[in-house]
Amino acid sequence: xxxxxxxxxxxxxxxxxxxxxxxxxxxxxxxxxxxxxxxxxxxxxxxxxxxxxxxxxxxxxxxxxxxxxxxxxxxxxxxxxxxxxxxxxxxxxxxxxxxxxxxxxxxxxxxxxxxxxxxxxxxxxxxxxxxxxxxxxxxxxxxxxxxxxxxxxxxxxxxxxxxxxxxxxxxxxxxxxxxxxxxxxxxxxxxxxxxxxxxxxxxxxxxxxxxxxxxxxxxxxxxxxxxxxxxxxxxxxxxxxxxxxxxxxxxxx
Ligand SMILES: Nc1nc2c(c(=O)[nH]1)N[C@H]1C(S)=C(S)[C@@H](COP(=O)(O)O)O[C@H]1N2
Ligand SMILES: [Mo]
Numbered sequence: 001x002x003x004x005x006x007x008x009x010x011x012x013x014x015x016x017x018x019x020x021x022x023x024x025x026x027x028x029x030x031x032x033x034x035x036x037x038x039x040x041x042x043x044x045x046x047x048x049x050x051x052x053x054x055x056x057x058x059x060x061x062x063x064x065x066x067x068x069x070x071x072x073x074x075x076x077x078x079x080x081x082x083x084x085x086x087x088x089x090x091x092x093x094x095x096x097x098x099x100x101x102x103x104x105x106x107x108x109x110x111x112x113x114x115x116x117x118x119x120x121x122x123x124x125x126x127x128x129x130x131x132x133x134x135x136x137x138x139x140x141x142x143x144x145x146x147x148x149x150x151x152x153x154x155x156x157x158x159x160x161x162x163x164x165x166x167x168x169x170x171x172x173x174x175x176x177x178x179x180x181x182x183x184x185x186x187x188x189x190x191x192x193x194x195x196x197x198x199x200x201x202x203x204x205x206x207x208x209x210x211x212x213x214x215x216x217x218x219x220x221x222x223x224x225x226x227x228x229x230x231x232x233x234x235x236x237x238x239x240x241x242x243x244x245x246x247x248x249x250x251x252x253x
Contacts, residue, residue, distance in 0.1 A: 159177050
């Protein structure tokens with residue numbers, strides 16, 4: 001009964017979210033400058049994908065034989081702050097992921113809490129916008145279970161991921177997903193790579209995997225998950241560290 005109820009809530013949430021997003025995109029493209037061709041192309045791709053692709057369509061999964069011996073790391077390879085170094089030295093026993101923002105039930109997850117959730121393991125191909133790909137096996141807690149526990153409020157539209165790596169001048173890496181992508185079965189908070197604890201270079205102790213998206217969406221070193229109504233007034237206003245440098249927010253593959 002509780003499960004049906006939750007599913008209804010989640011369905012209502014995602015339907016509402018995509019309707020609001022379509023409206024939001026219209027506003028964005030109307031206000032965008034005519035020369036912003038790439039941005040418009042991305043908005044269109046987003047709309048088309050949301051209208052015609054199954055909301056639960058899965059990214060391809062591969063076999064063990066396809067796994068690359070070393071998963072190529074990119075971006076921050078070690079946050080290297082005193083705080084992060086202390087967590088790493090302590091095997092991340094005190095690492096917490098704060099879940100909050102527009103939720104009925106804010107809470108904190110330890111690594112033990114994450115590992116206690118029903119895990120999902122998937123062998124997928126990571127595509128970086130720079131033009132390389134790599135196949136790895138990820139294990140983690142489905143984000144939708146975490147969101148179901150937090151119970152997003154009616155006005156929650158995006159999930160904002162806070163990261164521990166400072167990209168310069170206190171600007172920590174961050175990312176956002178809409179609720180359709182956040183609730184997707186292959187969207188997990190991964191703590192394992194190829195059967196081992198997630199290496200520091202790949203985002204230890206926990207990073208996002210959103211398998212239908214380009215690499216930059218998959219926040220590493222996650223220490224906070226915040227439900228928000230809009231990201232227009234957060235940082236550069238574009239929904240992510242790389243988006244604020246000009247990459248498109250919609251990075252569906
Ligand atoms: N916190 C954080 N997350 C991040 C990045 C980063 O620099 N910091 N880089 C992004 C980019 S561009 C890619 S391709 C992937 C790289 O993940 P990997 O290091 O496991 O290959 O992480 C993404 N998530
Ligand atoms: Mo990337």
